[in-house]
Amino acid sequence: xxxxxxxxxxxxxxxxxxxxxxxxxxxxxxxxxxxxxxxxxxxxxxxxxxxxxxxxxxxxxxxxxxxxxxxxxxxxxxxxxxxxxxxxxxxxxxxxxxxxxxxxxxxxxxxxxxxxxxxxxxxxxxxxxxxxxxxxxxxxxxxxxxxxxxxxxxxxxxxxxxxxxxxxxxxxxxxxxxxxxxxxxxxxxxxxxxxxxxxxxxxxxxxxxxxxxxxxxxxxxxxxxxxxxxxxxxxxxxxxxxxxxxxxxxxxxxxxxxxxxxxxxxxxxxxxxxxxxxxxxxxxxxxxxxxxxxxxxxxxxxxxxxxxxx
Amino acid sequence: xxxxxxxxxxxxxxxxxxxxxxxxxxxxxxxxxxxxxxxxxxxxxxxxxxxxxxxxxxxxxxxxxxxxxxxxxxxxxxxxxxxxxxxxxxxxxxxxxxxxxxxxxxxxxxxxxxxxxxxxxxxxxxxxxxxxxxxxxxxxxxxxxxxxxxxxxxxxxxxxxxxxxxxxxxxxxxxxxxxxxxxxxxxxxxxxxxxxxxxxxxxxxxxxxx
Numbered sequence: 001x002x003x004x005x006x007x008x009x010x011x012x013x014x015x016x017x018x019x020x021x022x023x024x025x026x027x028x029x030x031x032x033x034x035x036x037x038x039x040x041x042x043x044x045x046x047x048x049x050x051x052x053x054x055x056x057x058x059x060x061x062x063x064x065x066x067x068x069x070x071x072x073x074x075x076x077x078x079x080x081x082x083x084x085x086x087x088x089x090x091x092x093x094x095x096x097x098x099x100x101x102x103x104x105x106x107x108x109x110x111x112x113x114x115x116x117x118x119x120x121x122x123x124x125x126x127x128x129x130x131x132x133x134x135x136x137x138x139x140x141x142x143x144x145x146x147x148x149x150x151x152x153x154x155x156x157x158x159x160x161x162x163x164x165x166x167x168x169x170x171x172x173x174x175x176x177x178x179x180x181x182x183x184x185x186x187x188x189x190x191x192x193x194x195x196x197x198x199x200x201x202x203x204x205x206x207x208x209x210x211x212x213x214x215x216x217x218x219x220x221x222x223x224x225x226x227x228x229x230x231x232x233x234x235x236x237x238x239x240x241x242x243x244x245x246x247x248x249x250x251x252x253x254x255x256x257x258x259x260x261x262x263x264x265x266x267x268x269x270x271x272x273x274x275x276x277x278x279x280x281x282x283x284x285x286x287x288x289x290x291x292x293x294x295x296x297x298x299x300x301x302x303x304x305x306x307x308x309x310x
Numbered sequence: 311x312x313x314x315x316x317x318x319x320x321x322x323x324x325x326x327x328x329x330x331x332x333x334x335x336x337x338x339x340x341x342x343x344x345x346x347x348x349x350x351x352x353x354x355x356x357x358x359x360x361x362x363x364x365x366x367x368x369x370x371x372x373x374x375x376x377x378x379x380x381x382x383x384x385x386x387x388x389x390x391x392x393x394x395x396x397x398x399x400x401x402x403x404x405x406x407x408x409x410x411x412x413x414x415x416x417x418x419x420x421x422x423x424x425x426x427x428x429x430x431x432x433x434x435x436x437x438x439x440x441x442x443x444x445x446x447x448x449x450x451x452x453x454x455x456x457x458x459x460x461x462x463x464x465x466x467x468x469x470x471x472x473x474x475x476x477x478x479x480x481x482x483x484x485x486x487x488x489x490x491x492x493x494x495x496x497x498x499x500x501x502x503x504x505x506x507x508x509x510x511x512x513x514x515x516x517x518x519x520x
Contacts, residue, residue, distance in 0.1 A: 045355050132354060158352025161421050168416075189348035300349045301489035 040143060044135030047183050051143045053077070057084060060111045060139060062183030072181060073111030075144060081120065082275035087212050087244035088113055090237040091177060092274060093281035094248045095267060096260040097235060098208040101125055101175035105166075105202065107159040107190070108180035109136055112146030117274060119152055127152045128173070130159040132180075160189050160198075167201040174204055178211040186213065188303040191223060195300075196230040200251075208250045215245035221295035223247075228289075229297050239284045248285075257282050318453075321386065324511055325447045326468050328393070328504050332443045333472025335497045338480040339400070340365050343433060345490055346403070350411040351425040360422070364429035365437055372441020379442065380449035386512025389446055393505030396439035397498045403432045404494045444469055 039058070040051040047062045059074040074084040083089050091114065102125060106114055109131035119127055131137050134156050140146035148154055155162050159180055166173075176199055180190050189195060199209055209231070213223055215238055224247075227234050231249035238245050248254075255263075260282040271278045296302065343361040344353065351357050379388070402410065411428050418424040444465065451461045484493050 132352070158354050158421065160349060161352045164350070164415070187353055188345075189353055192349075194349060299489070300345075301491055302485075303345075304486040 040139065042135060042139075044133050046133045046135075049133075049135055049139050051139060058143065060136075060144070062181070072183075073113055073144065075111060075113065079275070080145070081117075081273050083113065083117065085113075085244075086239055086242040087246060088117070089274065089276040090239060090242075090244065090246040090281070090284065091179075091210055091212060092117065092271060092276065093237060093278055093285070094208065094210045094235075094246065095121075095271075096263050096278065096282065096285075097248050097255060098175070098206065098250060098252075099263075101173075101208075103173050104128070104175040104177065105130065105163075105173040106177045106179060107163075108178070109140055109146070109154060110179065110181075111144035112140040113144075114177060114179060115152055116146065119149075120273075121270065123151070125151065129154045130162040131156055132158050160195060163195075163198050163202060167198055171202060172204045172207070173202050174207045176202060176207070176209045178209065181212075185217075185219075188298075189300070191226065192298045192300050192303050193226055193229055196227065200230060203251050205251055208248065211247040211249075213245050213247060214243055216243050220245070221291035221293070222298055224289075224291050225293060225295055226297045233287050235285050235287055237281070237285050254287060257285060260285060320511070321453075321515070322451055324386070324508065325389070325450050326465070328389075328508060329443060329447045329465055329469040330472035331500060331504050332393070332440050333469035334476035334479075335501065336365070336369075336437065336440050337473040337476035338484070338493065338497060339403075339433070339436070341477055341480045342485075342490055342493060343429065345485070346407055346432070347411070347425055347428060350415045351421045351428070354421070356422040357425045360425040360429045361433070363426065364433050368434045368437035369441035372438040372443075373445050375438070376442030377445035377449075380446045384446065384449045384453060386450065386508045386515065388512075389443070389450060390505040390508030390510075390512060392439055392442050392446065393501045393508065396436045397501035397505065399436040399439060400494065400498050400501070403436070404491055404498065407432060 036052050036054045038050065039053050040049070042049050050061050050063070052059050052061070056078075057074050057076050059071040061071045063070075071085075076082050076084060083092070101118070101122065104118065104125060104127050106118075106127065106129045109115070109129050112129075115127050115129055118125065129152070131154055137154055137156060178186075178190065178199070180186055196209075203209065211227070214220070224234070224236070227247050227249055231251075233254050235248035235254055236245055237248065261279075264279040264282060267278045340361060343365075344358060347357050347361065351360075376392075410431055414424050414428045414431070418427060447469070448458070448462050448465050451465060452458045480493065488496075
């Protein structure tokens with residue numbers, strides 16, 4: 001009868017010690033980034049959404065702890081137009097390959113940085129955003145000043161389904177930006193040959209797809225081979241000091257680097273407001289195949305994406 | 311008498327092994343279901359909701375039918391045909407799943423009901439037949455041993471252990487090594503072999519009894 005209390009009293013101090021240690025660890029974690037305030041936290045159908053703020057910027061991320069977590073989206077508090085992340089600037093530099101999208105599709109809303117940036121550059125461009133998580137859409141509106149307009153529309157649902165249906169309707173987007181992340185990596189069904197074929201159906205003759213990926217993973221080669229299998233030659237945009245790699249693929253033959261360099265000065269002034277000097281970017285852009293071309297391509301039948309990622 | 315005992319012992323072992331295999335395959339297929347549906351219906355929570363609903367529904371009906379069937383002359387030959395039949399009903403999943411999903415995708419706009427209908431079309435029949443295996447296994451083992459409660463416990467243990475390992479193996483390793491269809495074809499082949507083993511053993515039993 002008294003067995004349970006006895007056991008507890010014997011192990012009481014162990015239990016207390018463990019609890020105290022756990023509390024200490026989480027406190028240390030919370031203060032690891034000095035002055036980071038938690039503004040909003042919620043558990044959506046798909047993930048945790050955390051909004052934090054320090055003295056300079058407000059960020060959204062999909063994991064609770066800051067150690068394991070990487071921010072999905074950030075904005076400077078005093079310069080909301082300027083881009084915080086190198087990957088966003090790398091994405092924007094793809095304008096050197098193909099300019100002036102009339103209608104574009106962005107997969108993955110995050111804090112709404114990319115739609116805001118592109119609509120500032122091209123006010124007349126129609127922008128459709130496919131975002132799976134209604135909660136991300138709401139948090140983007142409430143905490144990142146994102147809003148739908150008559151030019152900017154959000155479709156809440158799975159991007160694979162949206163793109164398949166858009167293809168059946170015969171819709172065209174001359175720029176498709178793939179920026180879907182689930183906190184871990186890109187969802188598996190959004191990085192297969194079949195998916196990219198469906199994306200390709202949305203592109204007109206001068207269409208372009210720009211994808212944000214990671215440069216440090218076992219998936220790198222498989223991903224590169226997958227894009228090449230569908231689009232042929234691709235541009236890789238890589239920059240020291242960031243773990244991101246932006247892939248640019250086009251329906252047209254890619255212009256060479258000298259052409260990109262000659263185009264850059266014309267964009268320089270327009271892109272300065274986003275905190276970048278676009279003339280620096282051609283040097284980060286490369287069509288060379290520097291990875292293992294023997295790595296198996298990713299298909300709907302074979303896409304162990306997140307298992308390969310580590 | 312001695313002969314009868316060893317025959318019963320063999321039957322018990324065979325039924326337990328086959329129940330394990332059935333448990334393994336049911337969960338492996340359920341897990342692959344998410345993969346199979348994702349290109350058409352996404353990987354949203356309702357896709358999993360549809361798949362799990364259909365598996366639970368078909369298993370429940372399978373249990374009911376399997377239990378009913380076990381009342382009349384339970385034998386290994388009928389037991390074996392469950393495996394073979396479920397293998398046959400899995401063939402559309404292997405060979406025509408894209409066509410079936412495409413058809414439903416075009417008919418039903420809402421991905422919740424689209425994924426539910428597709429899950430019914432692809433998974434209901436094979437899973438219901440596989441569901442018949444569990445209660446029928448209990449009956450076969452009760453025939454050869456004593457104490458139905460103990461037998462049912464042992465049987466649930468072994469088939470659910472199979473399910474646990476099927477889930478683990480598929481999600482951790484099989485999808486990393488093989489294509490979805492390669493895994494499915496292996497499952498179909500295993501079901502055919504399992505069914506053949508049961509039917510052959512059952513035939514031998516009835517000839518030796520006669």
